[in-house]
Amino acid sequence: MQGNQAKTLLASAGFACFLAMNSFSLWGFTLLPQTTLGPDSFSLWSAPLSYGNALSFLVFVVGAYKLPCLFNRNPLTAATVLLALASILLNGFMVLESSPMLIAAGTCMGIGTTCSFFCWARTFFADGVDAAKTEIVLGSVLSAVPFLAFLTLDPSAIVFTLSVLAFLNLIALFAHGRMEKPKRTVPTAAEPFGRIVGSSWKSLLCIAMIGFMAPIVATLSHQPLDAMEFVQQTLMVHSENICAAIILGIAWLGLRRNVSSIKAFTILFPILTTVLLVFPFIGENARIIVPYVGGVAFVVFSVVLTIESISVSTERNVNLTVMYGLYAGLLYCANQIGTIVASGLGDDFLFEETSIMAVLFxxxxxxxxxxxxITRKSGRGGAEENVPPSATPAKIDTVDIACQALIKEKGFSERQGEVLLLLAHGFDIPTIAKKLYLSENTVRTHTKKLYAALDVHSKQEIIELVNAPRQ
Structure with missing residues (x-):
């Protein structure tokens, strides 16, 4: 038990350092060039970092299919090399003021940050979903300590502090890997990409919308954001992380709810709609609430998709690199597209009231x-789709009711319940695997657990069991 607590604390502290490093490098230097890197260095640092971070997620997805022996490994070594190189180049720029050096530093930092994201995804997978939720929430809260330390530093010390956080992040990842006994094998099965997208398209749609929307709503309130002092901006941006952690902490740890990207969007939809509708009718000083809500939504989704990709990878035995890379890559690429769109519209366009109304619409x-x-229902979904013609509506309803009663009584998981329902309707293991986008081995594992819990030994006995009340 003490070993598990030590791993949780180590992972939380390391993740806190990573979040502070990531938030400050991705966000902070979009506003800090004037005080730390120089007024002409914004595009030289921020753009290579952002694009390198977003596109390298998708490179991992493609690499998991084309070069699995390379991209299915833990990228800790690559993260170490890239972050170390970024720190050396960044400190070199502070002395030599060489533009190519700063561009290279931003690119290395962006790709190295992506490698760190995959390292943390593997770390959370090793600890299990429940422990990962605790580590993420605790790490998000603890990240306030190193992040707010930037406010007390002289600009000349900020780059050094960023390097220290990157080093502590890597040390925590390495130490956690050494403590992990026995090690959980990360799924590397290469399920067809089309099948993955087909089974996850609703989640991908939600992720893309939030990623695209966040920078545009931030641009709508650009003037009051610029009017704030740097300390106020820092507190506001980092409080988005804390607010998101509190929301998910209540949902995950307090209410024990499973929050998916679809559920998160369903909950956030009325909130986002409300703030967008009231935006034209509130004063300019209060309009800062719009980018704040958009920022919180973005952080919530970035955390939820981490847990969701781990859960999907575990349940379906799907390649973790592909699932996490697809989810996170779409979020960050959509965010970059939104940033480009917002920049293309221009200040004169956005800050005319008519234009603002058009963007809001x-x-x-x-x-x-x-x-x-995401709320549209096609029949009753995959479990009921293609039900044998011989099954009458009355029979389907009775079987479903009996299965739901067993699921509740035995405490089966959502996936086990889906397998039970299909078994009760007479489907065999290969057919169930195709319907649920699972491997046949995964279905057999769920089936064995169902047999043991229900004290049966065959599919026919399950059919007889669920039909027993009618007989």
Missing amino acids: VLLYGCSIVMFF
Whole structure:
């Protein structure tokens, strides 16, 4: 027990250092070049870092299919080399003021940060979903300590502090890996990409909408954000992480709810809709609430998709690199597209009231379309789809009721319940695997657990069991 607590504390502290490093490198230097890197260094640092971070997620997805022996490994070594190189180049720029050196530093930092993301995804997978939720929430709260330390530092010490945080992040990842006994094998099965997208398209739709929306709503309130002092901006941006951690902490740890990207969007939809509708009617000083809500939504999704990708990878025995890379890559790439769109619109366009109303209408319309698709029901979904013609509606209802009673009585998981329902309708293991986008071995594992819990030995006995009340 003490070993588990030590791993949780180590992972939380290391993740806190990583979040502070990531938040400060991705966000802080978009505003700090004037005080730390020089007024002309914004595009030289921020753009290579952001694009390197977003695109390297998708490189991992492609690499997991094309070069699995390389991309299915723990990228800790790559993260170490890239972050060390970024720190050396960044400190070198402070002395030599060489533009190519700063561009290279930003690129290395972006790709190294992505490698660290995958390292943490593997770390959370090793600890299990429940422990990972605790580590993420605790780490998000603890990240306030190193992040707010930047406020007390002289600008000349900020780059050094960023390097220290990167080093502590790597040390925590390495130490946690050494403590991990026995090690859980990370799934590397290469399920067809089309099948993964087909089974996750609703989640991907929600992720893309939030990623695209966040920078645009931030641009809508650009003027009051610029008017704030740097300390106020820092507190506001980092409080988004804390607010998101509190929300998910209540949902995960307090209420014991399973929050998916679809559920998160369903909950956030009325909130986002409300703030967008009231935006034109509130004073300019109060409009800062819009980018704040958008920022919290972005952070919530970035955390939820980490847990969701681990859960999906575990349940379906799907390649973790592909699932996490696809989810996170889409979020950050959509965010970059939104940033480009917001920049292309220009200040003169956005800050005219008519233009603002047009942008708000497009965002509301887009959110509504996503909401329509994720709440739309096609029949009753995969479990009921293609039910044998011989099954009458009355029989289906009775079987479903009996299965739901067993699921509740035995405390089966959502996936086990889906397998039970299909077994009760007479489907064999290969068919169930295709319907649920699982491997046949995974279905057999769920089936064995169902047999043991129900004290049966075959599919026919399950069919007889669920039909027993009618007989």
